[in-house]
Structures are given as structure tokens and as C-alpha cells.
Amino acid sequence: MSAHPPMYFKNRLYYLLIAAGGLVALAGLYAVHLMEDHGHVITGMNNQVVWGIPHVFAIFMIVAASGVLNVASIGSVFGKTLYKARAPLASLLSIAMLAGGLSVLMLDLGRPDRVIVAATNTNLTSVFAWNVVLYSGMFALVAVYLWTMMERRMNRWTKPAGFAVFAWRFILTTGTGLIFAFLTARQAYGSALLPPMFIVLSFAWGLAVFHLVQTILYAWNEKILDPAIMQRKKNLLGVFIVGSLYMVVIYHLTNLYFAQQIGFQRFILRDGGVYPQLFWWGYVVLGNILPLVLIYWPGLGRTRCIFSASLLVVLGAFALLYVFIIGGQVYPLDIFPGYEASSSFGDGQIASYTPSPHEILLGFGGLAIAFITTTVSVRVLNFMPQDKHYITD
């Protein structure tokens, strides 16, 4: 047993992890192939719920990809040394999640083979078309930013690149929120509150993902994160959680105030079965209250607590997105206000949606792409935060 040095087992574990990630990504691709072959009929999506689980995964990854850069921005834009040391890792995670999220979005298209059409035909009034530019621009910009940080001769460009990324990601998350904010007729969407809400959510989700990866990276390299650093990052996560919960509360509160929205709010918060359950238990309790307890309860708040809190924030994010995206679609459109409607096309009826294994595999395939990108990169390049002696900012 002990004939092999510990490094040997670590190497094997590394390749095992890469293989596992690769297998999930391949399974996702196979699911896409089946969806292409048979059509979307093999997914749970239909003419009422047109966006399903793949979009929950994709939007989580894209929003978190923007939010994780907060760590980098606090370093480069606001000059905090503690965060500056973490900017390369944050940028890597951003690129990885963006790649995963965009892959899912693209592969879920009815005609993914026509992605070149999307690149060459642009409708300027479409926020989707803006997002094509915003997402690819983000990719390039973060890559340049990373380069200026990792190539010593380019270091003097880090600050301007950091500023550009800072501005770009705000616009990008605004663009993601606008996808829903621009929908005039759906009860769940069409609110100017959504872009800022997505921005604040991105802070919490991005930082949670960063905490998870950072903790694993330190453990893997058998290093201990300075408790003082942990303390500050933990407080930041707490603030972001409270901030995002505030936005979600205000969003529902404004809706509850409008008579025309009350039916939808009752559905999503009380009567809608799985959706209120997911909202209250998944998002509010698991995704917010429990993490806040883990962070702030006296005696708690250590590394393991913060790891668990971050994990819960990510799970809460999925619960919220499921309620927001799918719950928002299953509720029928109010085409005939004041009337009860019924038809062969689901008018006036709550639609049903059960995700199929294909689309779930596609979602996890996207996560696997992000996982592989991150795992390989932290192995071949140095993304380990290099904390000099702890400096108070």
C-alpha cells in the first residue's frame, strides 16, 4: 500500500476526475445527438414550457460566470490586494462557466447546426443578438485580462483590462436580465427590476462558486487559507446573500401589489405545488436562511461552514431559477382578462413539465465542460492565490 508516494494517488485521482467529467460531457453530447435526431419531443419541453432545465443550467452558469468576476474586480478596480491575488482564479472560473453555459444554450437550439446563421444575421432590436456579442466579447475580454495578469510583461495593462471586464460584465448580466425583462406579456417577466436583480444574484452565486473551488484548491494543495482572509470573504458572501434576497422579495412584493398579477403570485408562492415548495424550501430556506446561519451564527463560520453555505447558495440558485424560468412559463397567458379559457392548446390551464433525462444530461454536460476546463487549467497553470503577507487594505 505505502509503496506509492501520496503524489501517486493524487495523480490517479486527478485523471479519474478528468475521466469522470469527460464521461458526463460525452453523455451530454449523446443526449444532444438524440435530441437532434428525434426532435425536442424527447425532452419535457413543449409549446407552453419552451425553455426547460437546460436553460436553468445555462443561465446559472452565465450569471455566476459574471458574478465570480466580482472577486477580480474588487482586486483590479478597487485595488484590494487580497482579491488581486484571486483575480486569475476568478477569471478562469468565469471563462469555464461561460463556456459551459453557452454550450448548453447553443446545443439546446432547435437547429444548433445553424449557429453560424446567428453569427451572421443580426437583428439589432433583439436582446438575444446583443447577448451573442456580449457573451463572445466577455470571453475574449476575460482571456485578455487573464493574459495581462499571468504574463509579467503585460502586467501594466492589468488595470485597464480589469476596468473593461468590470464594465462589460455589468452590461452582460443586464443583458441576461433583459432577456426576461423585455417580455411584455408574461406575468413572471416584463419587469425592469430583473436586470438589477440578476446582477445582485450574480454576486452571490459567483462568490459561492468561487468559495467552493478555492476551498477544494487549498485542500488539494494541502494549504490552509488564512482565517482573516476567510473571515472577510465570508462576510462579503453574507452581504451578497442578503442583497439578493432583498431583490427577490421586492420583485414579488411589487407583483403582489398589482391586482392583475395576484393570480400568478398566488400560484408561484402558495398554490402551485412544486413551485412554491422549491421557492420557500429550496431558495429561501436552503439557499438563504441556512447559509446566513452558517455564516453568522456565533461559533460557526469556519471553513467547513462556509463551504456548506456556498454549496447551499448554489443549490438555492438552481431552485430559484427553476421557479423563475419554468414556473413562469407553466402559468397560462392572460389573453382574455376576466374570462376563463380552455382549448386544445392549453389556454387557461397550468401546463405540466417533467424534465427528461436528455435535457438533464445536457445541463450536467455543460457543468462538466466548466469542471474539466477548471480542473485542467488549475493543474497546468498556476491559479493558486499567492497571498503575500496578509496586508490590510
Next chain:
Amino acid sequence: MSGIDLRRRNFFKTSMGAAAVAIAPGILLFDAAHGKPPAGDGKVRWGMLIDTTQCREGCSDCVTACNKENGLPGGTSATAVQWIRKVEIKEVSTGRKMSLPMMCQHCEKPPCVDVCPTGASFKRHDGIVLVDRHLCIGCRYCMMACPYKARSFVHEPVTDQNPDVPRGKGTVESCTLCVHRIDNGQQPACAESCTNKAILFGDLNDPDSDIFRKIRSVASVQLRADLRLNTGIRYQGL
């Protein structure tokens, strides 16, 4: 002036000639591809007036005619395409019942066209809202944006297509107002099939048309008029 190099001059002439010959067919083909003027001159606006008092509950002649005309399979599952559907509505306060056909409302300001990333959703000059099957990437954003749930995503491979109405798996489609019939001077199939004459089709901008005169004389509404999309389909008796 024997310094003039004629060979050089001739070379330029030949090159220019060759370039023109090389480029001309491309330009001509480009013209051929884009030369067809957009249908309608902007003066015509096709639309319909649907008289709900004449629409019978349980009758689905318009739906059957639409499916036949456009080569649609006619299923009613959650993933089946339905370009037109019969909706039964009941007023909550009075219990008054009505039946009416619902399809793409051919808005003057269509949200589907605004949100389409590739420009596949477009509006013709005569007001008909269509999907360009070569540009649609199947993102379904238009379906999210449509206030009338008028669009269907093709979830399965298509068979038995009508040559006039090309369709394709993985793209979005909806009522075309039977544009292929209109361009041949005919009425949409649903309007023609309605035995009760509940669907009146015509040019909303032509003062001599029946629809124009009727819209001036009877009260009609647009669905979700609060959205100010100025639909081409109007309802009477709602």
C-alpha cells in the same frame, strides 16, 4: 512619345475586363436573389374580423381546413403544432360563454419580430408576420415573447409537407394567414371554410373593402389591446 508602354496598358485593360467578367455573374445572381421586391407596397394591410356571435361551439372547420391547407398533422398534444385553435371562453362575472378561433394576430408591432436574434421572424409590407425557415435557429424566444401563444415549435420530424408551405423540425412556425393563397388572390383557408361566415378577411386599409366598412360600423376589439400591438385580427362580440 515612344515611352508609353502599350503592353502595360493592354495588361490593365485585359485585367479590368477579366475582373468584370468574374464579378458580373455574382452581382447578377445577388440581384436575382434579392431583386424580388418585398411583397406589398405598405398600402395594403391584410387582416380579419372574427364575429364571435357567429362562431359555433364545438365547430372546428377552420382548424381542419388550416391543417389540410398547410400540411399539419393535426395533433393536440402539448408538443403538437397548432396554427389555429378554438378557444372556449366564459366570462367569470356573468357566465356568458363564447367560442372563437385563435391564431397569430399579425401585429403591427410584433414582439416576436423584436426579439428574434436572426431576423427570421419578420413582417411583410402587407402586415403578414412570418418566419423565414432558413434563418430560424429554434431558440424559441419568439414563443416566450408572443402574448397570444400563437407559435408552435416543431418538436418532431415532419412528413407529407405541402410544397407551398415548407416546414422543418427544430424551427418555430405559426399562422401565415395562408400567404401562399393570398399572393394568388385567394382567401385564407380558415376564412373560406367557415360555413357561418364568422371570419371576414380583407384589406384593413382599403375603404372599399367589406372588412373596412364592417370595422367602421360594428364594435370590434383587439385581444390584449392594452399592449398596443395593433393586431391585424379583430374580434366582434367579445
